[in-house]
Amino acid sequence: MKRSRAPKTGKYEGPGDIRPAVAKLRNSVPVYMVSAGSQPVVKIDLMFKAGAWWQNKSLVASTVNAILNEGTIESNGEEIANRIDYYGSYLNTWSDRDNAFISLICLSKHIDSILPLLAEITRYPSFPERELNIYLQRLKQGYITEKTRVSSLAREKFALALFGGSHPYGKNIRIQDFSNLTTEDLFNFHASYYNSNTCRIIVSGRYDEQKMAGKLDGLFGGNDWKTGEFSATTKLRKNPSGEKRFIINSNRAVQSALRVGRELFNMHNPDYLGMMVLNSILGGHFGSRLMQNIREKKGYTYGIGSLLVSLRHSGFLTIVSEVGTGYGKAAIKEIYRELDKLRKKPVSKRELELTRSHMLGEMLRGFDGPFAWSESIRNLIEQDLDADYYTKLTNTIKEITPGDLQELAGKYLSPSDMYEVVAGNVAVMQEKKD
Amino acid sequence: MIRFTRQTLDNGLRVIVHRDVSTPMAVINMLYDVGSRDEHENRTGLAHLLEHLMFGGSANIPSYDRKVRKAGGENNAYTSNDITDYYIKLPAVNLETGLWLESDRMTDLNLTQKGLDIQRNVVIEEFRQRYLNQPYGDIWMILRPLAYKKHPYRWPVIGKDISHIENITLDEVRSFYNEHYCPSNAILSIAGNVDEDKCFFLARKWFESSGRRKKNIRILPSEPIRKKASEMSVTRDVPYHEIIMVFGMCSRDDGCYYTADLVSDLLAGGRSSRLYRNLVMERKIFSSINAYITGDRDPGLFVVRGRLTGGVAVEEGHEHIKQELNALISNPPAKKELDKVKNKFEATKQYTHSDILHKAVDLAYYELLGDADLLNKEIDIYRKITTGQIEECAGKILDLSTSTTLFYKSNQKSAAH
Numbered sequence: 087m088k089r090s091r092a093p094k095t096g097k098y099e100g101p102g103d104i105r106p107a108v109a110k111l112r113n114s115v116p117v118y119m120v121s122a123g124s125q126p127v128v129k130i131d132l133m134f135k136a137g138a139w140w141q142n143k144s145l146v147a148s149t150v151n152a153i154l155n156e157g158t159i160e161s162n163g164e165e166i167a168n169r170i171d172y173y174g175s176y177l178n179t180w181s182d183r184d185n186a187f188i189s190l191i192c193l194s195k196h197i198d199s200i201l202p203l204l205a206e207i208t209r210y211p212s213f214p215e216r217e218l219n220i221y222l223q224r225l226k227q228g229y230i231t232e233k234t235r236v237s238s239l240a241r242e243k244f245a246l247a248l249f250g251g252s253h254p255y256g257k258n259i260r261i262q263d264f265s266n267l268t269t270e271d272l273f274n275f276h277a278s279y280y281n282s283n284t285c286r287i288i289v290s291g292r293y294d295e296q297k298m299a300g301k302l303d304g305l306f307g308g309n310d311w312k313t314g315e316f317s318a319t320t321k322l323r324k325n326p327s328g329e330k331r332f333i334i335n336s337n338r339a340v341q342s343a344l345r346v347g348r349e350l351f352n353m354h355n356p357d358y359l360g361m362m363v364l365n366s367i368l369g370g371h372f373g374s375r376l377m378q379n380i381r382e383k384k385g386y387t388y389g390i391g392s393l394l395v396s397l398r399h400s401g402f403l404t405i406v407s408e409v410g411t412g413y414g415k416a417a418i419k420e421i422y423r424e425l426d427k428l429r430k431k432p433v434s435k436r437e438l439e440l441t442r443s444h445m446l447g448e449m450l451r452g453f454d455g456p457f458a459w460s461e462s463i464r465n466l467i468e469q470d471l472d473a474d475y476y477t478k479l480t481n482t483i484k485e486i487t488p489g490d491l492q493e494l495a496g497k498y499l500s501p502s503d504m505y506e507v508v509a510g511n512v513a514v515m516q517e518k519k520d
Numbered sequence: 521m522i523r524f525t526r527q528t529l530d531n532g533l534r535v536i537v538h539r540d541v542s543t544p545m546a547v548i549n550m551l552y553d554v555g556s557r558d559e560h561e562n563r564t565g566l567a568h569l570l571e572h573l574m575f576g577g578s579a580n581i582p583s584y585d586r587k588v589r590k591a592g593g594e595n596n597a598y599t600s601n602d603i604t605d606y607y608i609k610l611p612a613v614n615l616e617t618g619l620w621l622e623s624d625r626m627t628d629l630n631l632t633q634k635g636l637d638i639q640r641n642v643v644i645e646e647f648r649q650r651y652l653n654q655p656y657g658d659i660w661m662i663l664r665p666l667a668y669k670k671h672p673y674r675w676p677v678i679g680k681d682i683s684h685i686e687n688i689t690l691d692e693v694r695s696f697y698n699e700h701y702c703p704s705n706a707i708l709s710i711a712g713n714v715d716e717d718k719c720f721f722l723a724r725k726w727f728e729s730s731g732r733r734k735k736n737i738r739i740l741p742s743e744p745i746r747k748k749a750s751e752m753s754v755t756r757d758v759p760y761h762e763i764i765m766v767f768g769m770c771s772r773d774d775g776c777y778y779t780a781d782l783v784s785d786l787l788a789g790g791r792s793s794r795l796y797r798n799l800v801m802e803r804k805i806f807s808s809i810n811a812y813i814t815g816d817r818d819p820g821l822f823v824v825r826g827r828l829t830g831g832v833a834v835e836e837g838h839e840h841i842k843q844e845l846n847a848l849i850s851n852p853p854a855k856k857e858l859d860k861v862k863n864k865f866e867a868t869k870q871y872t873h874s875d876i877l878h879k880a881v882d883l884a885y886y887e888l889l890g891d892a893d894l895l896n897k898e899i900d901i902y903r904k905i906t907t908g909q910i911e912e913c914a915g916k917i918l919d920l921s922t923s924t925t926l927f928y929k930s931n932q933k934s935a936a937h
Contacts, residue, residue, distance in 0.1 A: 087729065089627070090580040093620050095591045096613030098544065124542050125874040127867070155791075163801070167792035172856070174863030176790075176871075193867050217801075224800075224807045227830065230759045230934055234655045291874070338757055341645070341653045371594075373585040385641030388649045408649050440589050447592025450611055454545045455875050 100446060100480045101453035105473040106288075106463055109299040111307035113282045117299060118463055120290035123456035126194040128291035130201075131464060132208060132306075136186035136279035139254045139398065144263040146275045149221065151181040153272075154188065156217035159210045163217055166203065173200045177207070183255055184398040185468055186279070194292050198301070205305035208280065213272045226264040236343035236509040237408060239334050243507045244345040247332065248402055250325025255400060281313045282306070286467050290460035324349075324400075327505070334509040342414040342510025342520070346421050347404035348503045352396040353469045359482040360494050361403075365394045367433060367441055367491070368424060368499075369405055375424050376405065384420065386413040396469060403498070411510055412518040418506065425504075428495035432488035445483045449476065521896055522879055525716050526887070529724060531732040532704025536883045536892055537719040538711040540876055546612040546712030549880040550622050551888060553707075554700035555602040557672040557740060557818065565643065565679020566688055566696055568599040572639040573693065574606065579628035584621060591617040599677050602817045603888065609877055612713040616722050622708070623726035626701055636690050643685055647678050655758045656827075659928055666752055667766050667821060667924045671743040702733035707887050711880035743768070743819060746922040753834075753927040760807065760827050760935050761834045762928040765841060767822040769917045772815050773889060778901050779913040780813050780822060785861040786853055786910070787811035787824070787844070792860070795826070795844055805832050805840050817889075822917050831937045834927045848914040852907050865902050 107119040141147040155170075155177055156163040170177050175192035190204050232238040242258050249256025285306065289298055326349065351358065369376035369392030376390045390407035409417045433441075452462045466475055514520075524538040559566045574597065575584050588595050593610030608618045651657045660676055668674035679685050708727070710719050746768050770776040788795045788811035795809045809826035824845070828837045872878045886894045929935070 087725065089620075089624060089726075089729070092581075092587070093616035095617050096611070098592060098611035098613050101544075122542065123874045124540055125870040127870045127874055164792070164797060167790065167797070168860075171790040171792040171864060172860045174860075174865075174867030176867070191867070191871055193863075193870060196863075220801060220804060223804075223829065227760060227807045227827075227934075231655055234757075234759065236653065339653060340648045371589075373589050381642055382638065385638040386645070388642055388646035408645075408653065410645050410648060440586060443592045444589040447589075447594065447611060450544060450592065451594060451609060454543050454609075457871075457874060 098446070098450065101450055101476070104453050104459065104462070104476060107295065109295075111303045113307055113309050113312065115282050115285045115287060115306055117287040117289060117302055118467070119295050119298070120288065120456050120460045120463060121293065121295055122459060123291050126292050127191065128194045128197055128289065128293045129189065129191045129457055129460060130204065131288040131460065132188040132204075133286040133288070133464065133467065134186045134280050135184065135284035136275070137181050137184040139184050140279055141254075141275060143266065143271055144257065144259055145267055146271050147186065148181050149218070149267060150272050150275050150280075151179050151186045151188075153213060153217055153221050154179055154207050154211045156221070157212040157214040158206045159212050160206060163214070166207065169203055170200065175200050177204075197293065201301055201305060209311055211276060213269045213276075215269055218267070218269060218272070222264050222267065226261070229259060229261075229264070236336050236339045236341065239336060239509040240343035240345045240507045243332050243334060243509070244347065244404065244505060247327040247330070247505045247507070248349050249400070250327070252322040253324050255397060256324070278313055281311050282309070283312055288460050288464055288467070290456040292456075330505050332507045333512060334507065335512040336509055337511060339509070339511040340411060341408045342411055342508050342515065344407045344409060344414065344417060345404055345507040346418065346504050347402055348498075348505060350394070350401045350403050350498060352398065352401040353471060353475070355401075357494060357497070358396065358401070359479055360486055360490055361394055361498065362479065363441060363445065363483060363486050364428065364491050364494050365392055365403065366445055367437065368392045368428060371444065373440070373444070375427075376421065379424060380407070380417055380420050384416070386410060386417045390417075398469070411514050412520050414508055414510060414515060414520045418508075422501050425495070425499045425501060429492065429499055432492050435488070438488060438491075442483050446480070449480065449483075522873065522883070524883055524892060526892065527720050529703065529728055531728060531730060533723070533727050533730075534707045534887060535720060535723045536707065536709040536887055537714065537716045538709070538879055538883060539714060539716060540711060540879070541713050543713055543876055544612055545609055545876060546615045546618070546710060546714050547607060547609045547876045547880040548615070548618040548622060549605065549607040549709045549711075549884050550626070551707045551709070551884040552604045552701060553705050553888060554604055555600050556675065556677040557601050558700065558738065559672065559675075561672070561675070563684060563688055563692060564675040564681075565685045566692065567604060568677050568679070569639060569643050569685060569688060570693055570696055571597050571599045571604050572643060573631060573635060574625055574629065576632070576635040576639070577630045578624040579630070581621060581624050584625065587617065587621055593618065601673055601677060603885070605881065605884070607877060607881065615710070615714055615719070619722050619726045623730055626703065626706065626727070627730040629697060629701070631690060631694050631697065633690050636693060640685055640688070643678070644682055647682055647685065651678065656762060656928065659762070659764060659926065662752070662754060663764055663766065663924070663926050666750065666926060668743055670741040671818060672740060673743070673816060673818065673820075698733070699736060702735060703727060703730050704732060705735045707884045709880045709884040709887070711876040711883065740818065746924070749921055749923050749925070751925045751927065753929055755929045755931050757932070758928070758930050759932050760830060761837070761930050762825065762827045763834055763837050763841065764823065764825045764926045764928065766824075766924045767917050767919065767922065769813060769820055769822045771819045772817050776913055777813070777815070778898075779905050779909050780917055782858070782861050782865070782902065782905055783848065783910060783914050783917070784811045784813050784822065785864060786848065786857065789861055789864055794847070798844060799826070799840055803840065804829055805837055828935070830934050834929060838925070838927075842920055845914075845918045845920070848918065849911055852911045855907070858905070858907055858910065862902050862905070866899050869899060
C-alpha cells in the first residue's frame, strides 16, 4: 500500500433542511423546536430583547439577567438553587449588547418538575436587596481583576474608539457604576423588557413536541405579560474617535494585547456573507493567513484570529492577539501586510477551494447534534433572520469568486480605516524598540 | 447506553468504534498513553511541545492542516499529565482521510530544526499568555512542587520553566516520539455515522504498516504519604487574596475516586452547594469558591480554592474552609443532598454525550482505564454510593493535618477593604 496516495475525499451535502418546526403560543410567542440527538436531555432557551442596548443606566440589563434566580415572589434564592440542582439541571443566564438569555438544561425525565420554576424565575423575580448587593460586590471584584489583563484593556479601548463613550456599544463600565443601582431600576427594566412582545423560545434535544408546546403555552402563553408599547429608546449617536492609534500602559505585562479593526455592519448587509468568507481566509481558523504567518511562520504568538461581529445596530471586524513584548510592532506590520495582500492580489483558486470545503464542513458541524443546531438557530433569531440565511451562506461559499473577495477587501480592509490598540508594558516596549 | 465494538490490531493498536447515525459526521480520536509525567525532570514541557510538532506534517503529508480542511474537518489536541489526545471531526464520507492523516503522523512525523524553533517560540508565548500574563496564572506553578515532592506531577504540563522549553533539542524530541508514539501505546476511537466493519478494515489498512515498536514499561517514583500539613505564602500583584488547599487522594483507577468526586460536588457543585451557600452567599467571606478532584491516573489531589472578598483576611478565610470541611463529617449529607449530586452527575454525563466528539474521547479514555464499558456503568456506580462511604472518604481525604495550603496574597489595597 502506498501511503503517499491520499484517499479520495468525498462530496458531502450541506446540513440539509435545518428549519426547525415553529409553534406559536396563544400570545404569539414563537417556539422553535429542534428535536434531535441520542441522549435523553432537553434544553430550553428563552431570549428577550433586553441587552445593554436598552438600558439607560450602566449595568442594569446584565444585573437583571444575572439575579433573576436569586429570588421570586414564591421562592428565595436558596430554594431555587436547591430545586435546580436536585433535578440535576443547569440554569444559565447571560446577556450581551442586544439580548438577554435564560437557558435551562435538564434530563428529559425531569422536565415537568423543573419547567414551572423556569417560568417563575423569568416572570416573577423579586430582586432581593441583599442578593443584589452581594452580586454587585462580586461583580466589582471581577471587574477590578479584569482590569489587570491587557486583553481586557485592549478590548474596552477598542469598543470605545469605534463607537464613542455615550453609545451603548462603546460605553465602558466605571467603578462608580457598581454603587449606583437600586432594586427599583431592576424592576422597571424587567417590566419593560422581559415580556411576551420580544420573547423567543427554542427547545432542543429529546422531548415530545406536542406536549412541550402545551406546557410552554400554559406557562408562557398568557396575554398578561405584554407591555403596552415596546419602547424603542432613541439612542445617542455613534461618536467614533478621530484618533486611530492607542497605546495603553500596563506595568507588569510580559505580552502585549493587540486589537486591529474597524466598524462594519450586521448580517442584514448584503456584503456580510462575502465578508464571512474573506474573514475566514484572513483569520478565521488555524489554517488562516494570520495564524499561518504570525504564529506558524514567525512564532510571535500562541494565537491570532480575526472576528466578524454582527450586532443589532452595527457590526465590526477585529483582529485579536497577544504577542510577546518586543514582537508588537513586527506583528502589526504583518497584520497590515496580510490586509494589503488581500486587497492587491486575488486569492488563488487552490486556497479558495480549501476555504470552501473548510466552511462547508464548519456549517455541517454547526448543525451536528441538537445543541449545536439550536445555537445556530439562536444566532439567526438574535438578528431577526430566518433559516434561509444558511442557504444563502451555502450559496455564497460555493459561488464567491476571487474577484468578489478582492473587491470586498478593497472596500473594507483599507489600512486607513483601521483602529489599532496595543496594551502592554510601555517601558519595555520602548527598550526593545517595539 | 453507548454501544461499541473493539478490536486490537496485530501491532497492538486498540480500536473502538461507536456507531451513531443521528449525525452526518464522524470523529476520530487518537489517545497516546503519554503525558508530562513521562518527562525527565530537566526537560519538562517536552510532551506538550511534541503535541505542537504533531501538526507540522509527516512523510506523505507536508501540511496536515490543509488536508483536514480539504476534507471539511476540524481538529485539535491537548496534553495532560497522563495523556496526549488528538481528534478530528469531519463529514463521515471522509473518514478514511482522517485515518490516513492519523496513521501517517504516527508512523513517520516530520521533525525539523526549523519546525522545532518556531513551535518552541509559540509554546513560550503560550507559557506567557496563560501562566505569566494572567492574574493568578502562576498558582499551579507554585503549588505543584509544594504538593508533590517525588512524583512527576510536581511540574505543570507546559513545563517547570521557560528555560526547559528553550533547552529541548531535536534529538530529544525525536527519541520521545519514537518511544511513545507507537501503535501499542495508543487507542483509536471512532464515533459517528460509520460502519463498524469498514472502520476496522480501514484501521488495519492504514495502521498495520505502522510497525510494532517496543514500549518501555513505565516506572515512576511514587509520592510518599503526606504526614504533616504544609503551608506557603506568596505575595503577588493581584487585587484579592486567594487560598488554595489541596489534599492527597487516590488514583483514577481506585474505587474511592467516585466517592471523592461526589464529596467535591457536595462542597461546590452548583449554587446550592455547601461552600457557595455558606461562604459566598451567607457569610460573604469568598467572592468565589470551588472544590474539585484532579482525577489523575496516579494518586491525585482534592482541591479547594477560593478568592476572598475584599477586606477579609486570609486567616479568617482559611478557618471558614476548615470548618466547612469538618462539617462534612459532623453534619453528613442526608439522602436528599446526596441524591442531588448523583442526579447532577447523571445529567452532566448525558449532556456531554449528546456530542459524538465527547463520546469518542470518553471511549478511548475509559479503554485506557481498563475497559471502555465502564462508561456505561458509571451512573450506577455513583448511584450506589452511601452516606457512610461519603463520611469515610471525606474523613480520610480531608484530613487537615496532611493538607498543603498556598496563601496567594494580594499587595493591593483592594484586598484590604
